[in-house]
Amino acid sequence: xSTLMIKDLHVNVGEKEILKGxxxxxxxxxxxxxxxxxxxxxxxxxxxxxxxxxxxxxSGSITLNDQDVLSMSVDERSRVGLFLGMQYPxxxxxxxxxxxxxxxxxxxxxxxxxxxxxxxxxxxNIEELNMDExxxxxxxxxxxxxxxxxxxxxxxxxxxxxxxxxxxxxxxxLDVDALHVVSDAINSMRSDDFACVxxxxxxxxxxxxxxxxxxxxxxxxxxxxxxYELVEKIDQxxxxxxxxxxxEMLEEExxxxxxxxxxxxxxxxxxx
Amino acid sequence: MNNFELxxxxxxxxxxxxxxxxxxxxxxxxxxxxxxxxxxxxxxIQTVFLLDNDVDFSxxxxxxxxxxxxxxxxxxxxxxxxxxxxxNLKEQAIVHVFHENxxxxxxxxNVKEEVYLQRNAVCHSGxxxxxxxxxxxxxxxxxxxxxxxxxxxxxxxxxxKEKKYFKVLIQxxxxxxxxxxxxxxxxxxxxxLTIDGIGTITKGQHGSSSHQTxxxxxxxxxxxxxxxxxxxxxxxxxxxxxxAGVGKxxxxxxxxxxxxxxxxxxxxxxxxxGYLKPVIEVIDNEMLKEHFEKVLSKVGA
Numbered sequence: 064x065s066t067l068m069i070k071d072l073h074v075n076v077g078e079k080e081i082l083k084g085x086x087x088x089x090x091x092x093x094x095x096x097x098x099x100x101x102x103x104x105x106x107x108x109x110x111x112x113x114x115x116x117x118x119x120x121x122s123g124s125i126t127l128n129d130q131d132v133l134s135m136s137v138d139e140r141s142r143v144g145l146f147l148g149m150q151y152p153x154x155x156x157x158x159x160x161x162x163x164x165x166x167x168x169x170x171x172x173x174x175x176x177x178x179x180x181x182x183x184x185x186x187x188n189i190e191e192l193n194m195d196e197x198x199x200x201x202x203x204x205x206x207x208x209x210x211x212x213x214x215x216x217x218x219x220x221x222x223x224x225x226x227x228x229x230x231x232x233x234x235x236x237l238d239v240d241a242l243h244v245v246s247d248a249i250n251s252m253r254s255d256d257f258a259c260v261x262x263x264x265x266x267x268x269x270x271x272x273x274x275x276x277x278x279x280x281x282x283x284x285x286x287x288x289x290x291y292e293l294v295e296k297i298d299q300x301x302x303x304x305x306x307x308x309x310x311e312m313l314e315e316e317x318x319x320x321x322x323x324x325x326x327x328x329x330x331x332x333x334x335x
Numbered sequence: 336m337n338n339f340e341l342x343x344x345x346x347x348x349x350x351x352x353x354x355x356x357x358x359x360x361x362x363x364x365x366x367x368x369x370x371x372x373x374x375x376x377x378x379x380i381q382t383v384f385l386l387d388n389d390v391d392f393s394x395x396x397x398x399x400x401x402x403x404x405x406x407x408x409x410x411x412x413x414x415x416x417x418x419x420x421x422x423n424l425k426e427q428a429i430v431h432v433f434h435e436n437x438x439x440x441x442x443x444x445n446v447k448e449e450v451y452l453q454r455n456a457v458c459h460s461g462x463x464x465x466x467x468x469x470x471x472x473x474x475x476x477x478x479x480x481x482x483x484x485x486x487x488x489x490x491x492x493x494x495x496k497e498k499k500y501f502k503v504l505i506q507x508x509x510x511x512x513x514x515x516x517x518x519x520x521x522x523x524x525x526x527x528l529t530i531d532g533i534g535t536i537t538k539g540q541h542g543s544s545s546h547q548t549x550x551x552x553x554x555x556x557x558x559x560x561x562x563x564x565x566x567x568x569x570x571x572x573x574x575x576x577x578x579a580g581v582g583k584x585x586x587x588x589x590x591x592x593x594x595x596x597x598x599x600x601x602x603x604x605x606x607x608x609g610y611l612k613p614v615i616e617v618i619d620n621e622m623l624k625e626h627f628e629k630v631l632s633k634v635g636a
Contacts, residue, residue: 113594116586140597153591155607163592166605170596202609275351 064255065091067112067227070146072123074104074111076088081107083283084123091226094253095260096274096294099281100302104283105262105314106150113142113147127227142171146225148216154204160215161185161199168222188221193244209236215250221316224267228252228259234268246271266298282313337385339409342622345357351390370396374429377403379620384409386416393419396521398428398456405618406432412444412468419631420448424456426480431459433530433618435626454480454509461617464491465630469498476505478512478543487516489612492631493526493558500528506535507573511542518547519614520562521607533565534575541572549579552610554603594630607631 067089074082080105089095097105111118112125115138125132127143137144155163164185176184184200189198192214204212213233220228227274230249234242249259249272261268269277269291277293278285279302286305287293296304306312338381341348347365348356362374372378380438386392390413398404402425410418424430450458471570476485485505495500505514514534522528534545549562563578584606592602608631615627 115590136599137590138596138598138602146596149591149594153585153587155588155591155606155609157612158605159609162605162608165593166597166601167592167595170598170601196629224596287486 065183065226065258067132067145068124068126069112070124070126072108072111072125073121073334074107076107076117080121081118081283082111085246085280085285087278087285089260090229090256091258092255093276094272094274095257095258095276095278096269097262097278097280098264098294098297099152099258099280100312106231108280109147109231109260109262110159112140112229113137113145117195138170141223141225145225146220146223146228147231148213148220150235152204152212152216154202154207156202156205158203159199160201160203163203164222166217167219171223184222188218191244192218192248193241196303210238210241213237214241214245217245221248221252224252226257227231228257230259230261232262232264232285234263234265242257242267242271266294269294270290279305282311286310339383339411340622341383341472343379343381343407343472345378346383347396348383348385348632349392350385351387351483352392357506366464367392370394371398371399372402372514373399373406374402376513377405379407382406382408382486384411384418386415386418389415391417391419393421395421395423397423398425398430399426400425401520403429404431407618407620407623408432408434409469410434410436410438412436412438412446412447414442415444417449422450422458424450424452424458426453427455428453429457431617433461433615433623434462435463435630436468436470438466438468438470443468444468445472448474448486450474450476452476452478452480452483452485455482456480457484459486459617460488461614462487462489462491463611463614463627463630464487464489464499464501465611467495467497471500473502474504475502476514478483478505478507478509478514481509481511482513484513485634486493487518488518488614488617489518489529489530490614490617491518491520491530492611493520493522493528493560495524495526497525498527500531502531502533504535505545505547506537507540507543507545508537510540510564513544514550515544515546517613518549518562520551520560522551522556522560522610525555525557527559529561531563531565532577532579534577535566535567536570536571536573536575540551543570544574546575547577548579551581551582552607553581554584574613593617604632 069087072082072085099105165181194214277289279287364371503516510541518530520528530549532547532549536543551562554558560581562579562581563574564579589602615623
């Protein structure tokens with residue numbers, strides 16, 4: 064059994080503190096759901112665990128079986144068994160899916176995978192996830208629909224077999240059929256040697272992939288933890304009742320779209 | 336050092352001013368620095384140029400009407416060598432050329448190409464400029480007949496203390512002509528690279544299109560890079576576009592690949608390979624792909 068332990072984690076983005084002391088213990092065999100209103104730090108938590116350079120850990124610790132995760136580079140974190148299924152996977156022109164997937168699989172193998180075995184494994188998984196047969200030859204996520212990108216994240220998870228999978232809104236952009244395909248894939252990975260942390264707004268995903276632990280993250284802190292009953296309560300009542308418990312909640316700032324054509328001067332005038 | 340391999344059935348090899356080896360089909364003739372193509376069936380041919388220090392070499396290719404030719408050209412130049420090539424494409428000639436510059440450790444080499452296209456002629460060129468050397472190159476395309484079509488792709492690597500300069504010109508001298516160039520460069524260490532892309536449409540050449548993209552990816556703080564697009568247009572009824580940019584590799588791309596376990600070096604190599612690879616699509620040839628991949632591994636990080 065492996066344990067991912069997060070203690071008193073504080074994370075800044077630029078000058079702003081987003082996570083204000085997170086404590087979380089995840090053991091293999093468990094499925095954790097993290098819920099909470101937008102803009103309160105859920106994605107930040109997952110990105111900080113993976114090591115995105117934009118997120119600065121100012122204090123606290125993350126350990127995996129007593130190994131210090133925070134001192135590892137992003138690729139080392141991946142190779143020790145962490146995986147982040149991203150909310151917005153990058154599109155990388157020129158890099159084919161098959162070159163990328165092969166390189167990623169080989170990164171954790173002592174001997175490179177044989178071409179035959181690679182193609183067989185890839186084809187099998189592409190079929191199970193009901194993906195485009197041409198996927199291997201297409202450029203990484205380029206021109207993929209939202210749903211295809213999410214399925215491609217799940218495909219990578221299946222090929223790389225992480226111990227700890229962090230899935231950031233993996234259900235957004237999926238239609239009902241695709242949601243079933245993806246949740247079946249996550250369920251098929253469930254074992255004593257696999258743990259998953261899911262961030263989502265929708266009960267539907269948690270209905271299909273039943274979490275063992277549910278946490279509510281508000282204003283950079285986990286304010287409540289429990290079982291599946293929390294999912295149901297939030298689905299029925301939203302987050303208002305949490306405010307009534309005296310917990311301050313961050314409202315997501317209204318996003319002003321900046322249109323490419325608009326000139327820089329105008330924007331700065333508006334903000335004065 | 337002979338840094339080339341022959342694997343096409345037809346080839347011609349030059350060492351300085353002499354043709355030292357050749358296997359040409361009946362309809363292709365070589366005489367006194369002039370190679371003439373009269374083939375009725377499409378052919379693929381390899382051309383190799385080995386030039387020693389200070390050698391000044393010129394050659395002319397003539398493609399007769401309706402010929403279809405694929406050329407894989409390798410140049411290995413020594414210090415101060417100078418290479419000058421003229422290609423004349425007659426009506427309806429279709430020519431694809433992949434050029435690789437395999438020169439090593441040279442200070443300075445000059446390369447100049449002039450390509451003249453008559454009516455309905457098509458020339459697609461790919462230049463892989465990944466050599467370990469400083470180079471001054473000028474590639475000039477003249478669209479001298481209606482519907483002539485020139486497409487140029489470059490993949491350039493400038494590293495260590497190399498200085499590379501390339502000028503690519505496509506000049507439209509007749510109506511309804513099409514020109515497109517896509518010049519991609521990578522600069523690292525203290526490398527220097529300048530790309531001047533020039534599209535010229537002279538007066539009266541209505542219905543012509545001139546498009547260009549020049550992009551340079553910079554790896555290190557001491558690199559010097561400049562991508563300059565020029566469009567000189569003296570006619571109203573034309574289409575033209577240009578894009579130019581010099582920038583760093585996208586950090587989010589690197590993060591994404593690293594989050595899957597690739598080291599930074601592996602990630603950079605994969606991205607660079609994808610970025611420069613389109614140059615080999617000019618000719619469908621397995622040997623080219625393998626060779627290109629091998630040469631690109633020196634991009635490292």
